[in-house]
Amino acid sequence: MEQQNVYKYEEVQSLIKKIISENGLKTGDKVPSIRKMSTDAGLSVSTIMKAYVELERQGVLESRPQSGFYVSADNSIPSLEISAEKKITVARVDKFSMIYNVCNAMADRSLIQFGGASPCLSMLPSAELAKTMKHILNHNPDFNSFEIFRGNAQLRSCISMQMLSAGLEISPNEIIITTGATESLSHILRVVAKPGDCIAVESPLHFGHLHALESMGMYVIEVPSRPDCGMDPDRLKDALDKYDVKALLIQPNFSNPLGGILPNEDKKRIVEICAAKNVPVIEDDVYGELCHEGHRPKCLSSFDKDGNVIYLSSFTKTISPSFRVGWICPGRYYKEVMDKKISTVLDTSRLLQLALSDYLLSGKYSRYLNRVRRMYRNQVAAYRSYVMEFFPEGTRASNPKGGYILWMELPETVDSFRLYEAAMKEGIGIVPGFLFTAQDRYRNFIRLNCGSPLDKKHIDALRKLGAMAAGLSGGGA
CATH class of the missing domain: 1.10.10.10 (Winged helix-like DNA-binding domain superfamily/Winged helix DNA-binding domain)
Incomplete structure (x- = not known):
């Protein structure tokens, strides 16, 4: 039947x-x-x-x-390749003005946004959060008071339980709640390094990280990342042998913009390499929950035996971009990070922390994650298919196993900044690739956000963007 x-x-x-x-x-x-x-x-x-x-x-x-x-033949979509010839050198970050302009464009709601790394707004649990906040406003009279500086105890307990799925057993008392991962990163960088110091990073690297390093007067040492499996431990070891590195900043799970994920054996090896050199590791795991299939990957910190890895994450990419609530597990740097927090932002919104903790305690978070993981898997695949249909011959795209970002390599003749300018005139937002490095690289790359569902408006915008790229490549529309 x-x-x-x-x-x-x-x-x-x-x-x-x-x-x-x-x-x-x-x-x-x-x-x-x-x-x-x-x-x-x-x-x-x-x-x-x-x-x-x-x-x-x-x-x-x-x-x-x-x-x-x-x-199909064996390979359905051309994948990105990484050049083993890229030299590892020290570079000063100097891209504030361009990053500022692109960030402003990313906030422009009149544009069709392929630029900002934003989750799918229609899939966010906004109604549930609003309902929770309404209940708190009506029944919790002290919602408008200060929260304890290290963060709401209930929320820290929820995060502690959540971290078990990433392979990390950590006490709520070892967690500090922050105003997003950006605050966490700012504090820990100021603790482990000072202006003029060198920080090892992935290449390409999220331009928000580059901006943070630039604002602190720090230099970067870019270690090439493999499109599918992240930073090469051997190249990292070479960099640490050659330079005086004060810290490693890394996104091991679904990095922005490549979307690669470090295999467990490489995570373990990177932790060991950095521990042997006494180089602190700053792990940014904001995309770790957004795997497309299977179980949530282990975090780098789960392989740490020496307290050398500082873990940070947030709910910005999963539950609520506007709440800007994150956390950091600073380990042996706990006191120093608390000092930085108290001297700057003091505490994070009590109301928002109460709303998030109530939502996590409801048990709806895991069901929500299951839904969005499937959706992002399908959307990323659909975006890749349209990219291959609309963009010029020679275009390559990453094949992320988590998150909602594509890193695209266009034909060498395409200047992604010119494409960015042309797209802006047509009401389309993208991010040019050269912002993801402190050096002169990725001129023919762009980052594409796949967070928005592919309705006719977005499909037409992709088609128009592909035609513009074809025109810049000399291949016609």
């Missing part, structure tokens, strides 16, 4: 497989276009697209730039 609960896109998958089988299609043969299949099957373009994306994920189909979908 045939199963009754079959989704329309699953029917399309079966139909495509039947077309391939009955027509004897071979690797490289073209299948019907999305629009033709939509017309023939009497289904929406989005349903057909979902089916094609899933078939691509299964390895049945592959998409090609400005051409369509074909019976």
Whole structure:
């Protein structure tokens, strides 16, 4: 008996497989276009697209730039490559004015935003948080008072329990609540280093980290990262042998912008290398909860036996960008970080901490994560497929296993800053690649946010962006 609960896109998958089988299609043969299949099957373009994306994920189909979908070869989408020839040198960060302009553009709601690394607003638990806050406002008369400086005890307990899934057993008393991960990073950098010191970082590196280092007068030593599996431990060891490095700043899980994830053996080795050199490790794990499949990956701190890794994260990329609530586990630097916090922001909003702790205690967070993980997996795959359809030949894209960001390499003739300027004039926001380095690199790269659902407006904007990139590459629209 045939199963009754079959989704329309699953029917399309079966139909495509039947077309391939009955027509004897071979690797490289073209299948019907999305629009033709939509017309023939009497289904929406989005349903057909979902089916094609899933078939691509299964390895049945592959998409090609400005051409369509074909019976898959071994590799469906060109992946990024990393050059082993990149030299590791000390560089001063000097990009404040450009970062300032791009950040302003990222906050412009009139733009179609592919720039900011923002989660899907329609999927956020905003209604639940609003309901929780309303209850607190009506029934908790001391919501408007100061919170204890290290953070709400209930929230710290929730975070302590949450960290178990990342392989880290930590007491609530070892956690400090902060106003987002940015505050945490600012405090710990000022504790472990001073102006003129060198910090080892990934390359490419989130420009927000670069801005923080620039504001403190620190220098960076960029260690090349592999697109799929993050920083190379051997290259890191070479850098630490050669330079006087005061700390390593790293995103081991779904880094921004590459989206790579360090294998556990590399996490362990990096922790050991830094411990042997007495170099503190600052672990930024803001995307760690957003794995696309399987279990949440272990954090770097779970491999630390010497108290040398400082862990920081936040709820900004998962639950609420506007709350700006994060935390840091500073280990042996606890007192110094508390001193920095008390001398600057003092405490983090009590109302927001109460709302988050109530939401986490409700048990809804894990169910919410399961939903958004599946959604981001599908959205990233769909964005990649459209990139390959709309962008010029020679375009490559990262293949992240978590988060919602794509790092794209365009043909060498495309200047991503010119593309950024052209896109802004058309009401489209992107981030040019050269902002993710202190050196003269990534001129033909861009970062693309896949957090927004692919409605017609966003698909048309991607098509327009691809045409602009093709024009800059000399390949025409």
